[in-house]
Amino acid sequence: MSMLTDTAVVAKRNVIKIKRVPEVLVFVLLSPIMFVLLFAFIFGGAIDVPGSNYKEFLIAGIFAQTVMFGATFTGVGIAEDMQKGIISRFRSLPMHPSAVLAGRTGSDVIYNILSLLIMSLTGLLVGWSIHSSVPQAVLGYVLLLLFAYAFSWVMAYIALIVPSVEVINNASFMVIFPLTFIANTFVPLETLPGPLQVFAEWNPISAITQATRELFGNLPPGAQVPDAWSLQNPILYSLIWIVIIFVIFAPLAVLRYKKLGRK
Amino acid sequence: MSNAVEVQGLVKTYNKGEIKALKGLDLVVPQGKVLGVLGPNGAGKTTAVSILSTLLIPDAGQGVVAGYDLLKEPNKVRENIGLSGQFAAVDEILTGFENLHMFGRLYGMSNSEATARANELLAMFNLTDAGNRPAKGYSGGMRRRLDVAGALVARPQVIFLDEPTTGLDPQSRLGLWKTIRQLVADGASLLLTTQYLEEADHLADSIVVIDHGEEIAAGTADELKTQLGGDRVELTLTPGQSIEDAKSALAQFASGEIQVNEEDAQLLFPVDGGTTTLTRVLNELESKNIETIDAGLRRPTLDDVFLSLTGHTAEGDLIEKEEAADETEVV
């Protein structure tokens, strides 16, 4: 009971911050718009996707990359709270030990919902659309959000170990860029050189992207799906990753939080 | 009644033992009393408060805070303490009200209880008008008051204030002193750290002086002063008066050596008996026709205590801080 109320109280505080510091929100929303436009108009003509139009192909990839970056906000928020002594102050209260982290990761889902919304609208403007049913499309969005949510626990854990905004930003760039580029996000897998192609096939980002494309109906009829099991069963493979990441990093982060007193 | 805080042998090192922040500190705060922990920068005050408020686990040592074992029942301890850390940890984006309301909820109050308590505290700390503005715009004094208010949300039995008035302008400091005295009058037990000797003298029932993680003296302000030989009489003779005559006339009153400053015609000597002795000293001089320009009783300040105990004064820090405080906005 106290776990739920405490989490809700912390989440409410973070939501107030989203409302009061609209600059952050503008940044969160502008960069995905920029990404959609840049890729659609600059690379759109250069990258050839067999049997498909690049904008249809692109959007799911951009969604996957953007929600990954959304998780960075979780890390940055926790690092700031650590530096400002807010986390210490929370720790002096009789709170449930997972509430601060659960409240933060929970409220940060809002950033990703908003950025998915904005990106979808921008996508519609540049000629992308969903060709599947409503439940399938909803499942696509939910899968993206779940993956981002699980990944935000990784960032929470990192932020508790290294509470520095700069380090969090750099670390997330170093992890997110390779993960999201050595994948099927922006180019078809077949265009990648051999060893990278194997990595890309099993990269969870590829599976998330593949699953989202399927669920949005953005794959051309009869499109070739690579042989790898991960991409033949992208929804299942994505869910496996979501569960693994969450089951490992949520307890790790909470444990780390509990041990902050042992410096 | 048992003590509000009773800890023994606190040891804490940082950087894998390189920095010894506490070297076996004992602290006791009797129920309803104020303990002042006095020490210069780096003495270990914040480390001690962090351990007592369960934020930090000591390498060694144990104790009871608000009736619960510090190490075995930290969550019970948290339910019964209030903390205002050295650096006011108010959430700048939230308003004063929202900060206090959030704490109330996290202490397990209902929404309406938390609202009532937040408004009550805003009024008590003179923040009602600012209560609906984000704390970002608050002055240093207002932030500190909000932070102390936050420590009181759950009406804790035991309160920890880590350097509550450092960096405040004199007016805000006096205001906070008044509030602190009120808290204690209402029955709370308080542990307060400070670098201000005057502050410990003013607020604390008893004082522990620490330096380099160790207690170097303890007692009431009066006891600490007595350690230095109690009161002293300071006299300045009218020019032309014989210092030797005065010295021999005064020998009977001095409880120690009479120090003489020939140049300024000043005499300084320790006495027992305070103002009564001063009167007798003046009568004696008058009967001997020895005239004085100035005569007075000088009580040793805590600065003197500090200097004699640690070999360095805390005054240097104090002056810097007060200059910094002058720049902060007056509230």
Ligand SMILES: Nc1ncnc2c1ncn2[C@@H]1O[C@H](COP(=O)(O)OP(=O)(O)O)[C@@H](O)[C@H]1O
């Ligand atoms: N997190 C930390 N890591 C390393 N050293 C620390 C840390 N916190 C405090 N210290 C050191 O421990 C000593 C005591 O610090 P502190 O308890 O903050 O003293 P005070 O509050 O009296 O100024 C100082 O030498 C300080 O530099």
Ligand SMILES: [Mg+2]
């Ligand atoms: Mg300190």
